[in-house]
Amino acid sequence: MILEMKVPSPGESITEVEIAQWLVSSGDYVEKDQAIAEVDSDKATLELPAEVSGTITLKAEEGDAVAVGAVVCLIDTDAINKKINVQVESFEEISETEKIPNETSSISSNYAAQTPSPAARKIMDEKGITSHDIKGSGRGGRITKNDVANAVPSMGSKPEWGERKNNRTKLSMLRRKVAERLVEAKNETAMLTTFNEVDMDTVFKIRNKFKDNFQKKHQVKLGFMSFFTKAVVRALKLFPDVNSMMDGDHKISFDYCDISVAVSGPKGLMVPVVRNAELLSFSGIEKEIANLAVKARDGKITVDDMTGGTFTISNGGVFGSMLSTPIINPPQSGILGMHNIIKRPIVIDDKVLIRPMMYLALSYDHRIIDGRESVGFLVAIKEGLESAEELLMDGDPQKAFELL
Numbered sequence: 001m002i003l004e005m006k007v008p009s010p011g012e013s014i015t016e017v018e019i020a021q022w023l024v025s026s027g028d029y030v031e032k033d034q035a036i037a038e039v040d041s042d043k044a045t046l047e048l049p050a051e052v053s054g055t056i057t058l059k060a061e062e063g064d065a066v067a068v069g070a071v072v073c074l075i076d077t078d079a080i081n082k083k084i085n086v087q088v089e090s091f092e093e094i095s096e097t098e099k100i101p102n103e104t105s106s107i108s109s110n111y112a113a114q115t116p117s118p119a120a121r122k123i124m125d126e127k128g129i130t131s132h133d134i135k136g137s138g139r140g141g142r143i144t145k146n147d148v149a150n151a152v153p154s155m156g157s158k159p160e161w162g163e164r165k166n167n168r169t170k171l172s173m174l175r176r177k178v179a180e181r182l183v184e185a186k187n188e189t190a191m192l193t194t195f196n197e198v199d200m201d202t203v204f205k206i207r208n209k210f211k212d213n214f215q216k217k218h219q220v221k222l223g224f225m226s227f228f229t230k231a232v233v234r235a236l237k238l239f240p241d242v243n244s245m246m247d248g249d250h251k252i253s254f255d256y257c258d259i260s261v262a263v264s265g266p267k268g269l270m271v272p273v274v275r276n277a278e279l280l281s282f283s284g285i286e287k288e289i290a291n292l293a294v295k296a297r298d299g300k301i302t303v304d305d306m307t308g309g310t311f312t313i314s315n316g317g318v319f320g321s322m323l324s325t326p327i328i329n330p331p332q333s334g335i336l337g338m339h340n341i342i343k344r345p346i347v348i349d350d351k352v353l354i355r356p357m358m359y360l361a362l363s364y365d366h367r368i369i370d371g372r373e374s375v376g377f378l379v380a381i382k383e384g385l386e387s388a389e390e391l392l393m394d395g396d397p398q399k400a401f402e403l404l
Contacts, residue, residue: 003052003075009068010041010303016067017041018173019060026058030075037072038299040173045299048072055079063170113141116148123148178269185328190366193325194374198382200341200356203227206388206397214401218283222401224338225261226285228313230392231384232336233257233278236311239377241369243310245331251368260309260329261289265296271312271329272296272305282401317341317358326363333368336381337361 007017017039024036030050037048050056054075060066116124116131120143124130127148134151136143150168171179185191207222214222236243236257244253259277263270272292277285295301312329317340326337337360344357362378369377384391393400 001077003054003077004071005048005051005073005075007039007048007066007068007070007072010039010046014041014068014303016065017046018065019062019072020045020172022058022062024056024058026056028056029079030054030056041303045172045174046302047299050075052077065173115141116143117145119145120148127151181330182327185330189328189330191328191363192366192371192374193361193363194371194378195323195362196360196378196382198358198360198385199346200224200358200385202386202388204356210397210401210403213403214283217401217403218287220283220286220290222282223286223289225289225313225315226282227385227388227392228336228338228381229259229274229277229280229285229289230282231381231388232259232311232313234384234391235377235380237278238380239373241373242334242364242377244368245310245333246365246367247331254310256310258308258310260306260312260332261292262312262314262329263293263296265301266299270296270301270306271309272301273307273309275308312336313338323359324361326361328363328365333365334374334377335363337363 010017018041020038020040022037024030024034030036030053032051032053033049035047036050036056039046039048052075054077057074057076058072059074060070060072066072113136115136116134117138123145124134124143129148129151131143134143134147137147138144203224207224207227211222214220240253241251243257244251246252256276257278259274260271261274263272272295274280274285274288274292280288292301292305295305309329309332312326312332312335314326314335315338316324316326317338321339322342323339324337326335328335339359339361341356341358343354345352346355346357347353348355360378360381362374364374364377389395389397398404
């Protein structure tokens with residue numbers, strides 16, 4: 001029996017996926033539930049498992065965009081105990097054109113070489129490309145429309161030393177969707193960024209004091225993200241407009257805090273969500289973030305993991321960023337940018353002290369959030385971190401860390 005395998009629906013709003021990579025070849029024998037392909041949607045990269053055991057025949061190429069429900073391969077279930085030997089006689093595959101000598105190949109030059117077709121000439125004029133920038137692939141070296149479409153603009157004259165190469169690759173569907181959303185955020189929101197700085201000395205002291213016992217108790221490291229998530233949740237409760245989003249002429253506000261955490265994976269930037277962060281303890285936040293980071297790194301993140309979110313935290317500091325202007329993650333209205341921690345001299349009580357300092361950046365949608373609220377929100381985060389024991393732990397770190 002021949003089974004037609006169709007693309008399953010990864011999520012409600014997804015209508016097509018892209019075949020990122022086939023993990024098997026036509027003619028291979030596959031087992032039921034064996035991963036046979038990786039498919040990219042606009043939200044995640046997912047594995048496609050075989051529905052039955054048998055011999056597979058691929059019906060789509062890598063890079064093809066296929067609709068949800070479309071047939072991508074066939075599986076012959078009757079071939080379970082058969083060993084398929086495909087022998088191809090090379091001489092039978094030689095085409096007649098290969099047997100016939102190409103008389104024109106011996107001609108060193110041709111009147112059509114590097115001459116663009118009319119359609120190619122039009123595109124060349126639009127792009128400002130000359131025939132010297134393109135190698136013709138048409139008959140006799142003629143420049144075709146596709147040659148111009150795939151041409152790379154001139155990067156200046158070639159020097160006499162060294163080699164100059166380039167590589168053209170198609171962006172994955174996930175990468176293209178990320179790019180589309182970033183441009184959408186810039187073009188369709190009134191995005192502004194406000195900055196502040198926070199003294200991390202208090203957080204450092206608390207963390208250094210309890211991190212060993214915390215790890216022994218909860219089997220997860222005590223990082224900075226739990227402190228920042230707690231500080232963000234507190235600030236969102238004080239400034240609820242930041243925890244909202246635009247929907248046409250309406251504003252949707254949320255009484256919960258689903259915090260999107262930007263993480264870098266092999267397929268690019270991913271933003272999984274920590275659900276109901278306002279209900280989680282420090283250990284709960286650290287465990288959830290660690291779990292999501294592992295799934296993103298291993299390519300096992302799901303669409304549901306990245307769906308939703310009311311506010312985003314992006315930590316560019318792990319890559320050494322000192323200052324940045326993060327871009328809003330639509331349809332959210334705000335994103336907090338964390339940066340690296342550097343010891344700097346600051347004045348406290350008229351004394352110059354060396355403290356571990358971090359710059360904070362809040363990008364926000366000015367259509368919903370006013371300047372007063374944005375500044376107040378960022379100040380609330382600063383206050384929460386600099387007075388973490390009082391404002392984030394109710395004066396009892398051991399209880400907050402569940403060490404009692």
